[in-house]
Amino acid sequence: MEHFGAVEAGGTKFICGIGDETGNLIAEQRIETLSPTETLPKVVLFFQEKSKELKIRIKSIGIGSFGPLDLNPLSPAYGHITSTPKTGWPNTDIPGFLRDQLNCACTIDTDVNAAAYGEYLWGAGRNLGSLVYFTIGTGIGGGAIINGLPIHGLVHPEMGHCIVDHDEKEDPFSGVCPYHSDCFEGLANGPSIQARWGIKPEELPSSHPAWDLEARYIARALHSIITILSPQRIILGGGVMQQLSLLPKIRLLVKESLNGYVVSAAITSGIDGYIVAPVLGKQAGVLGSLALAIHPPEL
Amino acid sequence: MEHFGAVEAGGTKFICGIGDETGNLIAEQRIETLSPTETLPKVVLFFQEKSKELKIRIKSIGIGSFGPLDLNPLSPAYGHITSTPKTGWPNTDIPGFLRDQLNCACTIDTDVNAAAYGEYLWGAGRNLGSLVYFTIGTGIGGGAIINGLPIHGLVHPEMGHCIVDHDEKEDPFSGVCPYHSDCFEGLANGPSIQARWGIKPEELPSSHPAWDLEARYIARALHSIITILSPQRIILGGGVMQQLSLLPKIRLLVKESLNGYVVSAAITSGIDGYIVAPVLGKQAGVLGSLALAIHPPEL
Numbered sequence: 001m002e003h004f005g006a007v008e009a010g011g012t013k014f015i016c017g018i019g020d021e022t023g024n025l026i027a028e029q030r031i032e033t034l035s036p037t038e039t040l041p042k043v044v045l046f047f048q049e050k051s052k053e054l055k056i057r058i059k060s061i062g063i064g065s066f067g068p069l070d071l072n073p074l075s076p077a078y079g080h081i082t083s084t085p086k087t088g089w090p091n092t093d094i095p096g097f098l099r100d101q102l103n104c105a106c107t108i109d110t111d112v113n114a115a116a117y118g119e120y121l122w123g124a125g126r127n128l129g130s131l132v133y134f135t136i137g138t139g140i141g142g143g144a145i146i147n148g149l150p151i152h153g154l155v156h157p158e159m160g161h162c163i164v165d166h167d168e169k170e171d172p173f174s175g176v177c178p179y180h181s182d183c184f185e186g187l188a189n190g191p192s193i194q195a196r197w198g199i200k201p202e203e204l205p206s207s208h209p210a211w212d213l214e215a216r217y218i219a220r221a222l223h224s225i226i227t228i229l230s231p232q233r234i235i236l237g238g239g240v241m242q243q244l245s246l247l248p249k250i251r252l253l254v255k256e257s258l259n260g261y262v263v264s265a266a267i268t269s270g271i272d273g274y275i276v277a278p279v280l281g282k283q284a285g286v287l288g289s290l291a292l293a294i295h296p297p298e299l
Numbered sequence: 300m301e302h303f304g305a306v307e308a309g310g311t312k313f314i315c316g317i318g319d320e321t322g323n324l325i326a327e328q329r330i331e332t333l334s335p336t337e338t339l340p341k342v343v344l345f346f347q348e349k350s351k352e353l354k355i356r357i358k359s360i361g362i363g364s365f366g367p368l369d370l371n372p373l374s375p376a377y378g379h380i381t382s383t384p385k386t387g388w389p390n391t392d393i394p395g396f397l398r399d400q401l402n403c404a405c406t407i408d409t410d411v412n413a414a415a416y417g418e419y420l421w422g423a424g425r426n427l428g429s430l431v432y433f434t435i436g437t438g439i440g441g442g443a444i445i446n447g448l449p450i451h452g453l454v455h456p457e458m459g460h461c462i463v464d465h466d467e468k469e470d471p472f473s474g475v476c477p478y479h480s481d482c483f484e485g486l487a488n489g490p491s492i493q494a495r496w497g498i499k500p501e502e503l504p505s506s507h508p509a510w511d512l513e514a515r516y517i518a519r520a521l522h523s524i525i526t527i528l529s530p531q532r533i534i535l536g537g538g539v540m541q542q543l544s545l546l547p548k549i550r551l552l553v554k555e556s557l558n559g560y561v562v563s564a565a566i567t568s569g570i571d572g573y574i575v576a577p578v579l580g581k582q583a584g585v586l587g588s589l590a591l592a593i594h595p596p597e598l
Contacts, residue, residue, distance in 0.1 A: 228456055
């Protein structure tokens with residue numbers, strides 16, 4: 001049995017894991033995200049100590065990281081975090097550091113592409129060729145698998161910053177995105193809900209009108225996702241989606257918004273199976289990172 | 300030298316072509332789009348007569364077609380036009396008919412995926428891994444090549460129907476899309492320009508405010524395209540883009556709209572080379588169809 005490492009590199013915590021080739025996690029540890037010089041050596045120590053304790057060798061490590069990342073294999077900064085506002089982290093080369101310290105191969109992608117890849121291999125996207133995965137929480141991010149591969153390109157998708165239509169009569173709130181004010185993330189992330197209604201999302205009852213408005217923005221973003229990418233399934237995770245009344249509202253509004261234009265049974269009669277919660281739940285990130293290590297996508 | 304066929308199947312005309320393996324067209328014919336029983340036999344006749352006259356054998360035919368199309372290889376209706384409002388054409392199997400009559404292999408994709416693929420192999424997308432191609436005219440359609448392959452999925456992209464933000468104070472016109480009123484196509488296709496201003500787009504002078512509004516809607520749609528797909532280049536063709544003042548306006552407004560969020564020299568300092576006109580011009584459709592025949596994408 002071969003063993004692989006996973007690092008879900010987030011802005012507040014790193015989740016490190018070790019798994020076997022079937023995707024079964026046998027060790028896991030949470031490490032607080034401080035500066036790179038404080039956090040990364042602890043990641044190395046986890047893999048060194050655990051592999052000694054378990055008497056295994058780690059063949060390679062997959063990293064699903066906050067970004068933005070340089071994912072151009074021809075770039076000298078390939079694999080680096082680039083222009084993040086997070087102090088200490090710009091130009092950090094997580095895979096380079098782990099490769100040097102642990103002497104094993106490392107693959108990196110965005111946190112949401114990793115989660116999308118995990119769901120594609122082992123979760124809600126099994127047996128499909130394409131899917132989109134969204135996390136809707138403090139930030140909004142989207143990853144996508146198309147023809148079996150994560151989308152890269154000019155940089156990588158930043159789906160949270162797509163355009164939605166903001167009706168200022170219905171919702172005079174101006175949005176919280178520092179770049180675009182009222183893009184999707186600016187109008188629908190957790191902080192925008194709190195700023196608009198003065199109540200934390202987790203304290204808003206399911207009957208509060210906040211959830212109808214939230215479902216509307218998510219549905220309009222998904223309308224664009226479906227017309228632009230035509231994914232075979234859409235998976236919605238993240239803290240805001242813990243409000244369970246949202247998912248049925250979103251499904252209804254996506255159908256209404258597309259208004260019969262996209263002729264597919266998945267939308268016209270099977271939308272409950274088309275827009276779904278993550279099967280891997282909160283482990284989508286770490287398992288997606290493990291998936292990158294075990295089955296590195298051949299780009 | 301091997302020879303290949305191309306069929307650009309449009310709502311008003313079919314352009315048929317024969318080309319060699321380098322993409323060089325050696326014969327071309329325009330056939331009016333009437334009913335399938337009138338038009339398709341003429342397509343067959345073109346290939347039969349021309350290949351006899353030129354003393355060549357056509358190895359395979361690529362078809363770039365109006366849609367919607369069933370592009371699921373596992374579907375019994377694979378390759379058929381599905382629910383088009385165009386009389387006589389629903390459930391038409393163009394590749395099946397040509398295969399039977401001409402006894403050669405046929406590959407089909409959407410007209411815009413074909414054009415995107417032609418530009419990818421031989422035009423503005425050479426040496427790139429991804430691009431998006433838009434035609435902006437009577438309709439608005441977008442095709443995309445990601446990791447070297449056209450996007451399919453649930454069905455195929457219908458990018459003209461993505462959401463843009465419609466400011467009804469600035470533009471009280473309600474939009475012409477019969478499904479969504481004020482989606483991108485509803486607010487920015489040729490008929491919407493004519494309906495809003497009472498003048499045909501080709502007769503509007505470049506100084507008319509119509510073009511600022513048009514550029515704004517295109518730029519906002521491209522903002523979503525860039526954040527969702529992150530393509531390495533965007534190609535804008537079609538009748539409306541014949542107004543040459545549009546392209547510089549669009550470039551400026553895309554930069555303004557993204558507001559520094561997507562950190563890439565292609566946008567921050569090289570946008571004139573990032574959002575471009577088609578290199579293949581009006582031949583993008585027929586050459587893209589030829590490209591599908593010569594180098595069928597391995598999906």
